[in-house]
Amino acid sequence: MESITFGVLTISDTCYQEPAKDRSGPRLMALIRQSFDNAQVVASVLPDERDLIQRELRKWIDRNDVRIIITTGGTGFAPRDVTPEATKPLLDKDCNQLTLAIALASLQKTKFAALSRGVCGIAGNTLVLNFPGSEKAVGECFEAVRELLPHALHLIGNNVALVQRTHAEVQGSVAALPKVLRRDHVCPHQTGAGDDVDRNSPFPMLPVHQALDTILSVVQRNNATNQQMDALLSPINIPPFRASIKDGYAMKSTGFPGTKRVVDFIAAGDKVSLHPLQEDECFKINTGAPLPEDADCVVQVEDTRLLQRDKYGEESLVDILVEPKAGQDVRSIGHDLRKGDKVFPAPDYSPVVFKSLLASVGCQLQRRKPKVAIISTGSELVAPQQPADTGKIFDSNTTMLEELLLYFGFDCMQQHVLGDDLMTITLTLSNIFDAVDFVICSGGVSMGDKDFIKPALEHLKFKVHFGRVNMKPGKPMTFASRGTKYFFGLPGNPVSAFVTFHLFALPAIRWADGWERAKCPLPIINVALLNEAIDLDARPEYVRASVSSINGQLHASVNGNQISSRLQSIVCADVLIHLPGRTATKLQARAGEIYSASVLRYDFISRYE
Numbered sequence: 001m002e003s004i005t006f007g008v009l010t011i012s013d014t015c016y017q018e019p020a021k022d023r024s025g026p027r028l029m030a031l032i033r034q035s036f037d038n039a040q041v042v043a044s045v046l047p048d049e050r051d052l053i054q055r056e057l058r059k060w061i062d063r064n065d066v067r068i069i070i071t072t073g074g075t076g077f078a079p080r081d082v083t084p085e086a087t088k089p090l091l092d093k094d095c096n097q098l099t100l101a102i103a104l105a106s107l108q109k110t111k112f113a114a115l116s117r118g119v120c121g122i123a124g125n126t127l128v129l130n131f132p133g134s135e136k137a138v139g140e141c142f143e144a145v146r147e148l149l150p151h152a153l154h155l156i157g158n159n160v161a162l163v164q165r166t167h168a169e170v171q172g173s174v175a176a177l178p179k180v181l182r183r184d185h186v187c188p189h190q191t192g193a194g195d196d197v198d199r200n201s202p203f204p205m206l207p208v209h210q211a212l213d214t215i216l217s218v219v220q221r222n223n224a225t226n227q228q229m230d231a232l233l234s235p236i237n238i239p240p241f242r243a244s245i246k247d248g249y250a251m252k253s254t255g256f257p258g259t260k261r262v263v264d265f266i267a268a269g270d271k272v273s274l275h276p277l278q279e280d281e282c283f284k285i286n287t288g289a290p291l292p293e294d295a296d297c298v299v300q301v302e303d304t305r306l307l308q309r310d311k312y313g314e315e316s317l318v319d320i321l322v323e324p325k326a327g328q329d330v331r332s333i334g335h336d337l338r339k340g341d342k343v344f345p346a347p348d349y350s351p352v353v354f355k356s357l358l359a360s361v362g363c364q365l366q367r368r369k370p371k372v373a374i375i376s377t378g379s380e381l382v383a384p385q386q387p388a389d390t391g392k393i394f395d396s397n398t399t400m401l402e403e404l405l406l407y408f409g410f411d412c413m414q415q416h417v418l419g420d421d422l423m424t425i426t427l428t429l430s431n432i433f434d435a436v437d438f439v440i441c442s443g444g445v446s447m448g449d450k451d452f453i454k455p456a457l458e459h460l461k462f463k464v465h466f467g468r469v470n471m472k473p474g475k476p477m478t479f480a481s482r483g484t485k486y487f488f489g490l491p492g493n494p495v496s497a498f499v500t501f502h503l504f505a506l507p508a509i510r511w512a513d514g515w516e517r518a519k520c521p522l523p524i525i526n527v528a529l530l531n532e533a534i535d536l537d538a539r540p541e542y543v544r545a546s547v548s549s550i551n552g553q554l555h556a557s558v559n560g561n562q563i564s565s566r567l568q569s570i571v572c573a574d575v576l577i578h579l580p581g582r583t584a585t586k587l588q589a590r591a592g593e594i595y596s597a598s599v600l601r602y603d604f605i606s607r608y609e
Ligand SMILES: Nc1nc2c(c(=O)[nH]1)N[C@H]1C(S)=C(S)[C@@H](COP(=O)(O)OP(=O)(O)OC[C@H]3O[C@@H](n4cnc5c(N)ncnc54)[C@H](O)[C@@H]3O)O[C@H]1N2
Pocket: 376, 377, 378, 380, 381, 393, 394, 395, 396, 397, 398, 442, 443, 444, 445, 446, 447, 448, 451, 473, 474, 475, 476, 490, 491, 492, 493, 494, 496, 564, 565
């Protein structure tokens, strides 16, 4: 889109008096700037006064550079709401369908949208849109029209070439246009000339280890959680009192075995008893209960004999059968963890370890985990809940990638399913990156003229670090970054997305989360191949296989057809066997040979024999 100026007019008595209260105007400005690289914005705040509003609108409409005016506020039913009345007389043409598009999108969010009377229309060369006053509504209305704005402006400005280009894009025939109009098609072929002899990818095929090294050298490791763990000193002693390790009798070790009078009963949760204790006396005590002040040892119930109960049925006399020894079966104060000592002797990211240790000392730590969004691209995709349709397939990658994130302890902040449309992909990516650090995207990274991921990344000024990896599946795996924003373009075939998530996206997220280098990739074990013979591919292959433990030795058998579209190969996939690329002398992998394998899951042994 050529450089244009937007006018943002906030209309509200309150905001006019206290401009700091205006949240919708600034929100609109931010949305405009995020969405359109070369947009300028002029802004103003006015009270709900028809004449003032009209004067400002007229001023902007008369300026050549202001091509779009968005008003926010004054569209409701209140007596002072006059924005539509101020706008309508200035319009040369009504844009009722645009008004309808905004209304329909807003009604999907809230039925109160029916109470907005905003209008849209064209005044001279300027498109004027009335949005309601709330910050949330402004975001929703903008979302409803954002994609339409460039084309609307081309039409208003009668820019035939750009109109043609947009039509071609909408109809999917950019390639049919003269080259000069193909500005948005960043050619994936080798020379970039886009001619017929230029048929190869410009991206070299990196070895897997080099691709991972590149990722980990680009992604910034956040050491904050490590430092928090390292710095956390226990505010308490565990146990905070001398605690009995056994159910039995607490007494003085200076006494002797033999008959003792039971003076009281102490249960877990009781306070420390200050009751004086003689050498021929004891307390009945439970595991975890605080030792009485005068006692220094416990004799377990198994080493005693009950001699007598009192008239209430309570134990009153016991025979202690073993020598009481000082400290026996007593946990001293701070025995497990001393106040002031480190809670974490070493960093450990297991949520079980992290959260339970914090709980044990009554502390909380705010962990800032990497923020991740998932995108699936493909005009063929329908959500699994929707009805099947000709030419469409169910989207399995969105579900799979979200579940993988959760399985490995990370959250999915956003999910988007996008058609193969350059503008949509570019704008959506730009927005998502405002909120997240990582985007894990599937599809659109190969050589097709609808594979728009690399062009979108270029539009967004991301650096593409690599666009192909020497592996099967996953060859078109793409990694890009801009500052501390990271993009993982996983190939769309479901198994390719599965494998590349494990080998590249997961280690990167762990690294960003502060994990030590060796722990970022999946653990690697050795397995003996059970299959008779497997033909090796030219590319090193990551084969889904299930593990059997035979007499304690780990063996693996391949899960059927390994084509990258066949998601069934992940069923009972315990590991990815690393099969090397074929060589002149080694054409097959054979039964009994030992291969490295990446462990995919915690419960990674499917059979014991
Ligand atoms: N001329 C070439 N064509 C292809 C090459 C190549 O090197 N030269 N590489 C092939 C390889 S290898 C792979 S892998 C795929 C990767 O393709 P893309 O990343 O561009 O993905 P799409 O074209 O969008 O889709 C591929 C395939 O996967 C299905 N798909 C996509 N998304 C989903 C989803 N969310 N759920 C289920 N299935 C999905 C899609 O329908 C396609 O069938 O490119 C080869 N082509």
